[in-house]
Amino acid sequence: MRDVLPWREPVPLDGTMGEPRARGRFGEYGGRYAPESLVEACREVDEAFREAWADPGFRGALARLLAVHAGRPTPLTPARRLSEALGVQLYLKREDLTHTGSHKINNVLGQALLATRMGRRRLIAETGAGQHGVATATAAALLGLEATVFMGERDIERQALNVFRMRMLGAEVVPVTAGSRTLKDATSEAMRHWVGATGDSHYCIGSVVGPDPYPWMVREFQRIIGDEARGQCAAELRTGVPDYVVACVGGGSNAAGTFAGFADTPARLVGVEAEGGAGAARGRLGVMHGCRSLFLQDDDGQITQAHSIAAGLDYPGVGPEHAHLRDLGRARYVTVTDDEAVGAAVRLARTEGIVPALESAHALAWVIRAASGGDLPAGSTVLMTLSGRGDKDVSTLKELL
Numbered sequence: 053m054r055d056v057l058p059w060r061e062p063v064p065l066d067g068t069m070g071e072p073r074a075r076g077r078f079g080e081y082g083g084r085y086a087p088e089s090l091v092e093a094c095r096e097v098d099e100a101f102r103e104a105w106a107d108p109g110f111r112g113a114l115a116r117l118l119a120v121h122a123g124r125p126t127p128l129t130p131a132r133r134l135s136e137a138l139g140v141q142l143y144l145k146r147e148d149l150t151h152t153g154s155h156k157i158n159n160v161l162g163q164a165l166l167a168t169r170m171g172r173r174r175l176i177a178e179t180g181a182g183q184h185g186v187a188t189a190t191a192a193a194l195l196g197l198e199a200t201v202f203m204g205e206r207d208i209e210r211q212a213l214n215v216f217r218m219r220m221l222g223a224e225v226v227p228v229t230a231g232s233r234t235l236k237d238a239t240s241e242a243m244r245h246w247v248g249a250t251g252d253s254h255y256c257i258g259s260v261v262g263p264d265p266y267p268w269m270v271r272e273f274q275r276i277i278g279d280e281a282r283g284q285c286a287a288e289l290r291t292g293v294p295d296y297v298v299a300c301v302g303g304g305s306n307a308a309g310t311f312a313g314f315a316d317t318p319a320r321l322v323g324v325e326a327e328g329g330a331g332a333a334r335g336r337l338g339v340m341h342g343c344r345s346l347f348l349q350d351d352d353g354q355i356t357q358a359h360s361i362a363a364g365l366d367y368p369g370v371g372p373e374h375a376h377l378r379d380l381g382r383a384r385y386v387t388v389t390d391d392e393a394v395g396a397a398v399r400l401a402r403t404e405g406i407v408p409a410l411e412s413a414h415a416l417a418w419v420i421r422a423a424s425g426g427d428l429p430a431g432s433t434v435l436m437t438l439s440g441r442g443d444k445d446v447s448t449l450k451e452l453l
């Protein structure tokens with residue numbers, strides 16, 4: 053299948069990726085579809101976040117945590133050998149080099165600091181493969197909070213190492229036995245649990261999904277990726293701004309954070325989804341986990357199970373802002389198969405000495421396909437967010453290679 057590129061018309065620049073409209077609306081998406089008690093809890097998070105985000109003291113404390121604990125700023129690495137082979141200039145934003153090995157730490161440190169400011173003593177989180185759970189357990193330990201992580205029973209069996217890591221960090225891991233016993237059910241269960249614990253606990257969502265203000269707040273905590281990359285591109289690239297900005301999309305947080313840094317530039321934004329989890333490319337309008345967005349559904353409107361070799365892309369929907377960016381034509385969403393992602397991971401390992409997370413390898417697989425097929429014009433400059441490192445995927449890869 054051919055992608056809808058090359059992209060000839062100018063990109064619309066106005067009004068995108070600012071604050072959502074009233075009640076957390078991005079166009080017709082977003083909102084706060086939750087039981088009464090959670091609507092009130094979300095309102096409190098919204099108020100606290102607005103206040104904190106306008107407070108230089110909070111911003112400074114978070115910037116310091118990101119620097120001394122998480123290892124920011126992360127470098128921008130030119131992928132020299134791969135660029136030469138592809139005929140484009142590819143730059144990698146290295147979120148794989150953060151503490152805990154992915155961009156998830158940016159969001160989690162922000163929310164943990166906010167929880168402390170709100171006087172909460174515990175973080176509640178959902179996790180699929182365990183990456184967000186490990187990041188949450190890490191932030192909780194750092195700030196002296198408790199952590200309760202909901203995880204599907206099937207994922208607990210598949211991800212024993214991350215379960216051990218969370219427990220080692222002092223978190224309680226709660227098995228979820230409902231439904232398909234994976235991420236979707238763990239999220240529902242975490243939200244249900246929060247209903248009875250809003251007084252002393254903060255629900256720390258792992259992506260730009262869920263009820264308002266989460267999609268907006270998580271994007272703001274992740275915009276450090278895009279803001280840093282924007283400055284690094286200005287210093288490093290002859291043109292100052294890359295022609296294309298590419299990131300993988302599960303719920304969409306690393307992509308949203310990256311795109312936010314380039315929304316007011318002519319850069320073309322490309323979100324890369326897993327073929328079996330393509331909420332933005334193939335989803336239909338629905339409501340799940342407190343939010344109106346695009347979800348994979350069957351003919352009866354039941355939300356279906358996603359399938360991807362990359363656990364972080366195994367989500368049947370996409371954040372509401374991505375749905376809106378798609379409708380506006382500001383960003384485009386393309387899909388990549390498991391095999392293409394595995395091939396891209398091997399190629400990056402052998403040309404640049406970097407083993408990427410399989411999620412990030414999806415973004416690279418699209419760059420490789422588009423550069424080879426002529427959809428990326430020769431000589432284009434491409435910024436790609438490398439969302440995480442591949443250590444967690446070596447056993448999966450070992451089975452295949």
Ligand SMILES: *Cc1c(COP(=O)(O)O)cnc(C)c1O
Pocket residue numbers: 154155156183184258259260300301302303304305306307364365409411412439440441
């Ligand atoms: C969780 C994860 C993702 C997907 O999440 P987004 O919210 O879409 O960014 C991508 N890459 C890595 C390494 C992850 O751990």
